[in-house]
Amino acid sequence: MSHIAVLRVVSKLLIPVILLFALYVQFHGDFGPGGGFQAGVIFGSGFILYALIFGTAVARRVVPAAITRIALAAGVLLYGGVGVAGIVLGGQYLDYSVLADDALAGQHLGIALIEFGVGLTVAAAMITIFYVFAGQDRGPEDAEQ
Amino acid sequence: MAVTAVALAWLRNLFAVVMLSGIFTLTAAVVYVVMDAVDVAFTEAAVGAGIATVLMLGSLVLTTAEEKVQPRRAFGPLAMVVLTGAVLVYGTLDMPFYGDPSAPAHGHVAPRYIRDSGREVGPPNIVTSVLASYRGYDTLGEVFVIFTAAAGVIVLMGRGRRYRGRERRDAERS
Numbered sequence: 001m002s003h004i005a006v007l008r009v010v011s012k013l014l015i016p017v018i019l020l021f022a023l024y025v026q027f028h029g030d031f032g033p034g035g036g037f038q039a040g041v042i043f044g045s046g047f048i049l050y051a052l053i054f055g056t057a058v059a060r061r062v063v064p065a066a067i068t069r070i071a072l073a074a075g076v077l078l079y080g081g082v083g084v085a086g087i088v089l090g091g092q093y094l095d096y097s098v099l100a101d102d103a104l105a106g107q108h109l110g111i112a113l114i115e116f117g118v119g120l121t122v123a124a125a126m127i128t129i130f131y132v133f134a135g136q137d138r139g140p141e142d143a144e145q
Numbered sequence: 146m147a148v149t150a151v152a153l154a155w156l157r158n159l160f161a162v163v164m165l166s167g168i169f170t171l172t173a174a175v176v177y178v179v180m181d182a183v184d185v186a187f188t189e190a191a192v193g194a195g196i197a198t199v200l201m202l203g204s205l206v207l208t209t210a211e212e213k214v215q216p217r218r219a220f221g222p223l224a225m226v227v228l229t230g231a232v233l234v235y236g237t238l239d240m241p242f243y244g245d246p247s248a249p250a251h252g253h254v255a256p257r258y259i260r261d262s263g264r265e266v267g268p269p270n271i272v273t274s275v276l277a278s279y280r281g282y283d284t285l286g287e288v289f290v291i292f293t294a295a296a297g298v299i300v301l302m303g304r305g306r307r308y309r310g311r312e313r314r315d316a317e318r319s
Contacts, residue, residue, distance in 0.1 A: 025187075029273050033183040037287075041191040048199055069299070076292045079285055094281035111277040114284070121288050125295035126196055132302045133203035 004053065011053045018046035026119050030108075036115035040122025047123075048130045056134045065131050068124040075121030082113045146172045159209075163201040170194045180243070184272045254279075 026039035051059035083094040091098035096110025149169045156162050170193030177186035241247070258275055276284050 029270065031269050033187050033270070033272070035184070035273055035276065038184075038187050038191055041188070041196060045191065045195045045199075048196070052199070072292060072295055076288055079288055083281070083285070094285070096278060107278060111273065114277055114281070115273075118284065118288050122291055125291045128295045129200065129298045130203070132298050133200060133207070 007053055011049055015046050015050055018049070019043060022046060022119075022123075026115065027112075029115055030111065036118030037122055039115075040119040040124075041126060043119065043123040044126030044130075047127050051130065051134065056131065060131070063127060065128065068127045068131070071120050071124035072128060075117040075119070075124065078117035078120065079114045082110055082117070086110070146176075159205055160202075163198055163205065166201070167194045167198040170197070 022039045022043035025034035025042060026036060029035035029039070047059065047063060050062070082096070082099075086095040086098055087093055089098040094110075094114075097103040097106045099106035099109050146169060149165055149172065153162055153165050153169065156165070170189060174186040174190040174194070177183075177189060258271055258279065
């Protein structure tokens, strides 16, 4: 595997930056372009790059498939849960204004939470789909091992 | 973009096709940036050029890298495509010009979002306000679509069970 030494070194340098950028897009979506969806995709691509370079077996040890499946459902549940919380606190479904004392603060909290849910689900979905594709019998990782 | 599209239809080597479709998507993203739709361009570049390319390559490995050559020229589908394209182009003739302030899309709820979203929702990025708050239901639906897609892949392709079974067999053998 020496011929991909350059790829390994460069991706080792790049992956932390990619993940950090994903977090930036996630939490800066209120002010600049981006949001949960884009952040989830970037976060997922970071892991997929890792899995491509170092093999799926190593990547599965870092992020087991069971965790991505839980995160997949947890994101949707978080989004729906924020909506239900709005009903419990006396508003309508997905009405964030009642989440905090101040309507603007409530909107801010609600948007941050649902964007996090979106990001979680999207990243988990990307990684899950990639695992399933790469885990088939004729996958490239199989051929190497 | 037109050159890329023609090359896409012409090529038989599916690896080159996947790479070209990535280039096509990136060009589309640049077009979106030129039209000031930064959020859309962002998504297009990340999903279209990044994830889609990786998944297409993955399925190439699972299937085959060469398209089957069809000996017969298919004129029926060609006529269909040309007809559909002509109808679409005819439809755009009625559309308002790009950036026309009197376009219907700019007269409906958009002014209210632009005027009131700062006071009602808060974030300076109005796109985020619209997606997450005003159109919260739609975004919830999108998240469900993504969830369903991943769940469908898991159900259809067996959660990589064959891979694990093979790993176990290898372990027993060694």
